[in-house]
Amino acid sequence: MLIFALGFRSFMTDPFVVVGGDAAGMSAASKARREAPDREIVVFERGEWVSYGACGLPYYVKGEIDSLDELVSVTPTEFREERNIDLRTNHEVTAIEPENQVVIVDGPDGVIEQPYGELLIATGASAIVPPIDGIDLAGVYTLHDMEHGEAIKNRLDSDDSIDRVGIVGGGYVGIEMAEAFHAHGLDVHLFEMLPHVLAPFGETVGKRVAEHLREQTVSVHLDTTVEGFKGAESVTAVQTPDSTVPVDMVLVGAGVAPNTALADSAGIEIGERGAIATDEYGRTSTADVYAAGDCAEMTHTVTGEPTHVPLALTANRAGRAVGQTVAGDPTPVGDIAGTASVKAFDLQAARTGLLDETRAAEAGFDLVSRTITTRSRAGYYPGGSPIDVTLTADRSTGRVLGASMVGEEGVPKRIDTVATALHAGMTVEELESLDLSYAPPFGPTWDPVLTAGKVLSGAIEH
Amino acid sequence: MLIFALGFRSFMTDPFVVVGGDAAGMSAASKARREAPDREIVVFERGEWVSYGACGLPYYVKGEIDSLDELVSVTPTEFREERNIDLRTNHEVTAIEPENQVVIVDGPDGVIEQPYGELLIATGASAIVPPIDGIDLAGVYTLHDMEHGEAIKNRLDSDDSIDRVGIVGGGYVGIEMAEAFHAHGLDVHLFEMLPHVLAPFGETVGKRVAEHLREQTVSVHLDTTVEGFKGAESVTAVQTPDSTVPVDMVLVGAGVAPNTALADSAGIEIGERGAIATDEYGRTSTADVYAAGDCAEMTHTVTGEPTHVPLALTANRAGRAVGQTVAGDPTPVGDIAGTASVKAFDLQAARTGLLDETRAAEAGFDLVSRTITTRSRAGYYPGGSPIDVTLTADRSTGRVLGASMVGEEGVPKRIDTVATALHAGMTVEELESLDLSYAPPFGPTWDPVLTAGKVLSGAIEH
Known part of the structure; x- marks a missing residue:
């Protein structure tokens, strides 16, 4: 051969x-x-699995998606027979x-x-498995592959004795799984070693999401390092420097x-x-x-x-x-702005670009940032709610560097405006001058992104 | 002096x-x-009125906003006393x-x-008052200023005999007022002389909105010129070439x-x-x-x-x-892409840029257009619905010229991605390469705008 x-x-x-x-x-x-x-x-x-939407796993565990098969976009048989691809699982x-x-x-x-x-x-x-005492105990899970999702779901569906669950890490998976476990009526404890959940989304988002999780009865433990898991065969508690929190199950969302x-x-x-x-x-x-x-x-x-x-x-x-x-047509893979969004119960959070001063400085930018709060609909239109927008730019050139936002509606696709501006290398002044859509049910006359642009623009000038 | x-x-x-x-x-x-x-x-x-949100008038008439005062962002007294502006109403x-x-x-x-x-x-x-027979009859209204809104609302609230209302024109005002009148339990007839409602939004949007209006029991008369209004003192019917439609009231939305x-x-x-x-x-x-x-x-x-x-x-x-x-700081007024959005009952429609072949040709563009339909959420995530996206570009340069979309959610802020791309002068290839946000509750992995970009890009290449 x-x-x-x-x-x-x-x-x-x-x-x-x-x-x-x-x-x-x-x-x-x-x-x-x-x-x-x-x-x-x-x-x-x-x-065994190919071409599946791992992002849907928390919603499978939550019970909103009936079968793992629904997460598969194209089956192995389809790849083999319809697309003539020699797929070997x-x-x-x-x-x-x-x-x-x-x-x-x-x-x-x-x-x-x-x-x-x-x-x-x-x-x-692969999901990171941190070297924590007791990480190998039964009842400690990660969530990255279909098998993980299946294991957690089967456990929840089959074991009535589970009342309390610990989540280690307040990133995407941790936040989405808090919602999923809560839907099963569990008492959820979320442990985050940093001062905020969703760290890559910045402080404003992190604070509001944590507050919202608490409103939903999730116990959020910030600034809290998990030192180990207690238990003989199965996990029975999460150990932190301050306390021993009894749990029947643990989900570790420590990144990939x-x-x-x-x-x-x-x-x-x-x-x-x-x-x-x-x-x-x-x-x-x-x-x-x-x-x-x-x-x-x-x-x-x-x-x-x-x-x-x-x-x-x-x-x-x-x-x-x-x-x-x-196939013979050279095509760039594209670049990435780090655009992301996440649902946290009734909140939507999104981010793009650079939000962190240190990270920006490493890339040669003098990051200046402003956070504004406006509404998701015209002030007089019923049902609106606050949207917080943080916008960042380089002080000397005025170039937009990134944004994050959080609110109950209109967030994920609003971040795309800034993501598009990043690709175009726009300045804050250019961003502020965009002709964005307006109708009273969908936003204020000045879209929150434009308002953030106006305020940040003023901060750079003076 | x-x-x-x-x-x-x-x-x-x-x-x-x-x-x-x-x-x-x-x-x-x-x-x-x-x-x-x-x-x-x-x-x-x-x-008498200053600084008010006329865009909210349909929702005042609908009954979702209690008082016209709520549409005022800053009152005359505030302008005079807090902003020291010599305002003379x-x-x-x-x-x-x-x-x-x-x-x-x-x-x-x-x-x-x-x-x-x-x-x-x-x-x-000002609202255009077309020279139609009977336009001066009592019960024929336009809607542009606060006084108009007040007159229509007062009439609806005080006159129990109103059962049927005719709307002339299927633009923003006509569509929004169809929803407002419908909320009052009226039998609504909408007359549009063009083959589609919301003509500036293109055919795909117009068709879906008209279909949706009909599902809501609005009678939509397309390709129908209103020849006159019948009645002695008050309007009693709308006359078209084909029929006489009895009405108790008329709203003319013929543009401004x-x-x-x-x-x-x-x-x-x-x-x-x-x-x-x-x-x-x-x-x-x-x-x-x-x-x-x-x-x-x-x-x-x-x-x-x-x-x-x-x-x-x-x-x-x-x-x-x-x-x-x-004030001494020369500032450009900005340019406009014609970005707009409108709510039509449970549908959201939006547009930006150039959608019309003739109009584009006048500006020197060879407009090519593709319409795609995808979903507002990941395929497996519950509650999603179809989003139709039409994207247009110049055939020879690939420059994005405009877009329109329609769906039940996620439309108005999604059009802003394209509006931003228009300001940046992006090509379809650049649009297609944007790093837009994704999470299963908020859209498919490939945002509908990206899918439209992929399809249009393919159409230009071949």
């Missing part, structure tokens, strides 16, 4: 091989298939040999060598880490953010090897520097671009 | 005089006051004499001459026309769109005379040509800019 791969490379094209069958991998395979109908495309996925790629242009694959029928013309590493990320071991072993460069280094086309340091999705670094829209923001759109887009490039 | 004005112009500053006390006028006066605390500022308003400016730098004002105490240092014409627009007579009489240039011609600072053809708001033309973001889009944000912003300019 190896000899075949090397010997005939100049006479025929080896397949486009993809490692990992989730967002980036399957987007790449599908796009390559559409653009190159005759190309052989092989995808190796070590698990339960196949784990254990090594890449760039010098031979093959991957080593451990599958149900043994170990095989698979030659590749181009290779895409789309190994994704890119799966880089496979690439690293093959001598492929890992970037300064800890994910696989890539160029604007998703190419790694090794010829004919691409990386995309949660395992790869991307270029930040504002700083122009490598960053690692493992989110769904990025994975889909970068995968799709690599598929197109491999 | 005239001699005073001329004789002392070089020794002292005559006041900043504003004609018209609504959005543009009061924004200008307020901004000038903040920036120039010692400047004398005089505002003449021919009516019930004063009509009947002439401008640029050669003498005075305005002639007809007020409760007789006619006066008022010298000005700078003059702002903010005379607004800029109030340009005052400017025209003073020899100030009227532009090709029929409103007062202005430059980027809101200056008219006459020295020291500005115009802003619904009476003035503005520059279109996409075409760079004069346009007339009488909407609230534009009026506020242009007025504010003129106030700042007059």
Whole structure:
């Protein structure tokens, strides 16, 4: 097989091989298939599930989505039969040999060598399992893959004795899972070691979300390091410096880490953010090897520097671009502004760009920031609620650097206005001059983004 | 007074005089006051009401807003006492004499001459009263000013005999008033002479809104010219070429026309769109005379040509800019993309930029357009509904020209993404590469705007 791969490379094209069958991998395979109908495309996925919406897992656990199958956008059978993609589930790629242009694959029928013309590493990320005492106790869960979601849901549905649950980490997963557990009538304790939940969204968002969680009867423990989990076989308590909080179950939402071991072993460069280094086309340091999705670094829209923001759109887009490039139409993977949104019970929070002064300074910006509060509808129109907007800019150039917002309605798509302005490199003055939509049921005459622009613009001038 | 004005112009500053006390006028006066605390500022308003949200009138008629006073953002007393603005209601400016730098004002105490240092014409627009037979019958209303809103509301509240109402025109006012009348339990007939309602929003929006109106039991008569109104003293029927539709009341929503007579009489240039011609600072053809708001033309973001889009944000912003300019800090009034949104019962519709092929061709663009339908939430997330997005671009350059959308949620602020892209002059490829927010409750992974971008991009390439 190896000899075949090397010997005939100049006479025929080896397949486009993809490692990992989730967002980036399957987007790449599908796009390559559409653009190159005759190309052989092989995808190796070590698990059973492919092409699924992991972002929906908290809502599956909550009970709003009936079956995990609903999270699957395209089934393995559809990929194989309708898209003519050689998708092999339960196949784990254990090594890449760039010098031979093959991957080593451990599958149900043994170990095989698979030659590749181009290779895409789309190994994704894994939930971080922090080295906390008692992390291995039964009843301590993480939530990243379908199996995790299934395990938590089965436990909740089958075990009536669960009354109290601890959540470690106030990030996306922690916040979304607080809502999910609360829907099951549980007493929820959320532990965050930082002074605010949703740290990447800034202080205003964090404060309002924490307050809202408490209104919903979630116990929010800020500035609180979890020292360990107590219990004999199953977890029975969360230990903090101040107290021992009894729990029947724990969800650890400590973030994710890119799966880089496979690439690293093959001598492929890992970037300064800890994910696989890539160029604007998703190419790694090794010829004919691409990386995309949660395992790869991307270029930040504002700083122009490598960053690692493992989110769904990025994975889909970068995968799709690599598929197109491999099919002969070089396509940039795009850059990312770190735009994100999250639902926290009845609140919506969103962010984009740079919000942190230190991070901005590292990129050479003198970050100035203002927070304003206006309404989600015209003042006289019933049903409106406050929207808080934080807008940041570079003091010397006036360039918009980022924004965050929080409110009960109209938040997630409003952040996109600022995300678009970031891509365009707009100044605050330009942002302030945008002709945005207005109707009394949907916002004030001056959209909250414009009001934030006016106030920040004034702060920069004086 | 005239001699005073001329004789002392070089020794002292005559006041900043504003004609018209609504959005543009009061924004200008307020901004000038903040920036120039010692400047004398005089505002003449021919009516009683100043600085009110006319966009809220349909919701006042509907009964969702209790009092007209709620539509007033700042009261006359507040302007006078807190902002030190010499606001004179019930004063009509009947002439401008640029050669003498005075305005002639007809007020409760007789006619006066008022010298000005700078003059702002903010005379607004008026509802068009089309020359239809029977337009003067009792029971035929327009809706533009507070008095109109009050008259219609009083009539509905006091007259139990009203069962059927005719609406002439399927624009903003017609659509919003259909909802308002329907809330009063009336049998509503809406007449639109074009093939679609909300013509500036394009065919996809128009069709879906009309269908939705019909689901709400509104009778929508498309392609139907109203030939006249029948009745002895009060209107009793709407006459069309095909039928006589009995009604007890009529609302004519035939659009608005800029109030340009005052400017025209003073020899100030009227532009090709029929409103007062202005430059980027809101200056008219006459020295020291500005115009802003619904009476003035503005520059279109996409075409760079004069346009007339009488909407609230534009009026506020242009007025504010003129106030700042007059106070010594020259500030452009901004350009407008024609961004707008409207609520139609449970639907939201929005538009921005150029949607019409002919209009685009006039501006030198070869407009290509695609319409896509996706969902307002992730496919698996409960409660989502279809969103239709039409995106337009110039075929040769790929530059985004405009968009419209319609759906049950997430529409108005989603159009702002495209509006921002228009201001930045983005191509479809750039639009498609935006890092927009995603979370399952708020949209699909690929935002509908991005999906529209992908499809339109494909159409341009091939």
